[in-house]
Amino acid sequence: MLKDQFGRQVDYIRVSLTDRCNLRCRYCMPEGCVNFMAHDEILRVEETARLCAIFAKLGVSKFKITGGEPFVYQGVMPFLRSLRENDRIDQVTITTNGVTLERYLPELVELNINGLNISLDTLQPETFKQLTGADVHDRVMQSIAAAARTSIPVKLNCLPIQGINTHELAEIAALAQYDVAAVRFIELMPIGMGETFAGIPTQQLISQMADYYGDLQPYDQPLGNGPAVYYSVPGFNGKLGFINAISQCFCEGCNRVRLTSDGYLKLCLAFEEGIDLKTPLRNGASDEELSAIIADAVYHKPKEHDFNRLIREKKRSMHRVGG
Incomplete structure (x- = not known):
């Protein structure tokens, strides 16, 4: 069991398979970004799988697979299969932009993937193109519709951004009426290019949704x-979710760490501090040695985030962190 110095049990890890993506979202990547990591910098499939097995042995049972975009990673399906075959791992979920998701759905259903989080910031094709740099809105919507017809629970992740999608947030929320398990609105964090945009505080957004749809009832499950x-929203099958990373610190119950695609264990999204696992891994460290390194790093996990410090330091862009 992994615990930090504040007694929090860490049982959830977000694993970034690659920093590459088939979109160029303006809040995620610098304009014209081509500065991706070299292939030998990125962990190989077997290396990531080995580290995940070590984390599972240490008590981490919930895995979120991210990128960049995980479905541009050549070994994504064998990697996912290795996680599902590990009896210590209870949940495997995936965050994706949905561009190529539809083709993978039969395999994901066969693997009994526990959930899909699909990014969707706009329902307007032209706005989507301006925001992401790609004219693939229809493909994303087709993937969402196809995923919603499977047995895999689907959540949509939306970043409310001033001047870009604020006029259509209620319409995006309406997708939870029939099609998906939840539509979640995430406060824009000042990470990488995100600091150049203005988000919307969660409480303001909740008030707007209540004005539009009626009283929102807290859902405790x-x-x-x-x-x-x-x-819960009257007349909705799905739920509305809100992640208020900026306006309300939820660090007291934080149970997660992040593994970047180049083998760096990040202990908190808002801190650069962490530890390099790739070097000892490639230098022949045993599973026991890697376990000790991980346990010591997790013990020193920061108490809470500090986004003001992150803005000053201006470290990794979001596509290199893993969403």
Whole structure:
């Protein structure tokens, strides 16, 4: 069991398979970004799988697979299969932009993947193209519709951004009426290019949704492993979720760490501090030695985030952190 110095049990890890993506979202990547990591910098499939097995042996049972975009990673399906075959791992979920998701759905259903989080910031094709740099809105919507027809629970992740999608947030929320398990609105964090945009505080957004749809009723049952707060909406089959990383610190119950695609264990999204696992891994460290390194690093996990410090340091862009 992994615990930090504040007694928090860490049982959830977000694993970034690659920093590459088939979109260029303006809040995620610098304009014209081509500065991706070299292939030998990125962990190989077997290396990531080995580290995940070590984390599972240490008590981490919930795995969120991210990128960049995980479905541009050549070994994504064998890697996912290795996780599902590990009896110590209870949940495997995936965050994706949905561009190529539809083709993988039969295999994901066969693997009994526990959940899909699909990013969707706009329902307007032209806005989507301006925001992401790609004219693939229809493909994303087709993937969402196809995923919603499977047995895999689907959540949509939306970043409310001033001047870009604020006029259509209620319409995006309406997708929870029939099609998906939840639509979640995430406060824009000042990470990488995100600091150049203005988000919307969660409480303001909740008030707007209540004005539009009527009273939102707090939903107390768990709908995932993260910090989202969920509400039931009259007439909706799905829920509305809100992740208020900026306006309300939820660090007291933080149970997660992040593994970047180049083998760096990040202990908190808002801190660069962490530890390099790739070097000892490639230098022949045993599983026991790697376990000791991980346990010591997790013990020193920061108490809470400090986004003001992150802005000053201006470290990794979001596509290199893993969403």
